[in-house]
Amino acid sequence: MIYFDNSATTKPYKEVLDSFITVSSKHFANPSSLHSFGGQAEKLLSQAREQVAKLLQVRTNEIYFTSGGTESNNLAIKGAAMQYRNRGKHLITTSIEHPSVRLAMEQLEQEGFEITYLPVDEHGRVSLVDIEKAIRKDTILLSVMLVNNEVGSIQPIKEIGELLTNYPTVLFHVDAVQGIGKVPLSLRKDRIDLCSFSGHKFHGLKGTGCLFVREGVRITPLFSGGNQERQLRSGTENVAGAVALAKALRMTFEKGEPGIAHMKQIQGLLRAELSKNAAIHINTPIDNNAPHILNFSLREIKSEVFIHALEEKEIFVSTTSACSSKKKSASTTLLAMGVPETLAESGIRISLSFDSTLEEAVEAAAVIDKTVKQLGRIMNR
Ligand SMILES: Cc1ncc(COP(=O)(O)O)c(C=O)c1O
Numbered sequence: 001m002i003y004f005d006n007s008a009t010t011k012p013y014k015e016v017l018d019s020f021i022t023v024s025s026k027h028f029a030n031p032s033s034l035h036s037f038g039g040q041a042e043k044l045l046s047q048a049r050e051q052v053a054k055l056l057q058v059r060t061n062e063i064y065f066t067s068g069g070t071e072s073n074n075l076a077i078k079g080a081a082m083q084y085r086n087r088g089k090h091l092i093t094t095s096i097e098h099p100s101v102r103l104a105m106e107q108l109e110q111e112g113f114e115i116t117y118l119p120v121d122e123h124g125r126v127s128l129v130d131i132e133k134a135i136r137k138d139t140i141l142l143s144v145m146l147v148n149n150e151v152g153s154i155q156p157i158k159e160i161g162e163l164l165t166n167y168p169t170v171l172f173h174v175d176a177v178q179g180i181g182k183v184p185l186s187l188r189k190d191r192i193d194l195c196s197f198s199g200h201k202f203h204g205l206k207g208t209g210c211l212f213v214r215e216g217v218r219i220t221p222l223f224s225g226g227n228q229e230r231q232l233r234s235g236t237e238n239v240a241g242a243v244a245l246a247k248a249l250r251m252t253f254e255k256g257e258p259g260i261a262h263m264k265q266i267q268g269l270l271r272a273e274l275s276k277n278a279a280i281h282i283n284t285p286i287d288n289n290a291p292h293i294l295n296f297s298l299r300e301i302k303s304e305v306f307i308h309a310l311e312e313k314e315i316f317v318s319t320t321s322a323c324s325s326k327k328k329s330a331s332t333t334l335l336a337m338g339v340p341e342t343l344a345e346s347g348i349r350i351s352l353s354f355d356s357t358l359e360e361a362v363e364a365a366a367v368i369d370k371t372v373k374q375l376g377r378i379m380n381r
């Protein structure tokens with residue numbers, strides 16, 4: 001089997017699963033319990049928090065564990081909107097965000113907030129000029145993703161952070177779910193106030209994630225309950241999941257530059273091979289793109305038909321984003337990039353992991369080429 005759907009989810013590392021099982025079976029107490037057994041669990045949770053904070057080069061009290069990217073995005077955006085609504089009711093984002101950002105914004109719109117959705121260029125990048133033009137006196141938050149989950153374009157986070165130093169009352173939220181460990185990010189230097197992460201995208205477990213909240217920034221909690229996670233995120237803590245997330249993040253960071261270069265090499269090979277087929281239109285930009293995503297459209301073939309044809313050969317890829325892959329609609333990201341509707345309806349995403357190999361890429365490229373030719377002939381009959 002060739003698993004090229006790592007942006008949808010990754011396979012948990014064995015060591016990560018081992019930690020999860022050990023903590024779940026030996027340290028299963030509730031960290032809020034007063035007895036020493038609970039104290040042990042609390043200690044493990046604190047250690048996981050310290051480890052994540054150290055890896056992200058921030059303070060321990062700036063990390064809050066959540067259930068994943070969706071929750072972190074909702075907590076950051078809605079929590080900030082609620083907290084600062086008396087200061088202003090305007091938020092800015094891009095037109096290519098993940099639904100957990102876009103739909104959170106739409107919900108706020110119904111509550112009386114005003115949202116500006118910024119366009120992107122043909123490379124899937126937002127412009128600094130557009131951002132600056134959109135900022136108003138009543139703007140409270142700007143939310144921009146680090147890496148787009150459909151095409152892999154990288155947003156100019158560093159430059160946006162620099163720009164925002166002139167606008168101290170605008171909070172900066174970054175959805176780093178697809179980019180962490182694969183493209184550079186400095187929470188501190190890039191002037192980021194809020195940043196979302198998801199464990200299962202870097203070989204941790206599904207249902208685990210965290211939110212960075214810069215010290216001094218206050219956001220309103222979304223859940224009412226037992227006031228865990230320093231009152232920001234009620235609910236009994238997933239200690240084993242947090243330990244697993246910390247381990248997965250460490251192992252991801254250990255892959256470093258060589259791991260990234262390896263993925264880039266595979267991505268380059270796939271791009272070169274697939275470009276030879278005239279029925280394939282590559283959507284992922286050549287520059288400023290993450291090393292693990294390659295998106296292309298098929299000129300004549302329905303993407304679902306293609307996905308299932310590849311699946312028969314044990315090659316697993318996606319149509320656009322995982323969350324919308326069951327809906328038959330054009331990709332909002334591709335449309336925003338100016339890709340014609342017929343091509344935007346047939347987007348296919350290959351997504352790699354550090355464990356993907358060149359051999360897999362050679363085989364997948366040959367099978368994709370053959371399948372496109374075969375299906376193209378059937379469609380044209
Ligand atoms: C960019 C981005 N943000 C957020 C999410 C949601 O993360 P989770 O699956 O952990 O809820 C995803 C998942 O695909 C994503 O790609």
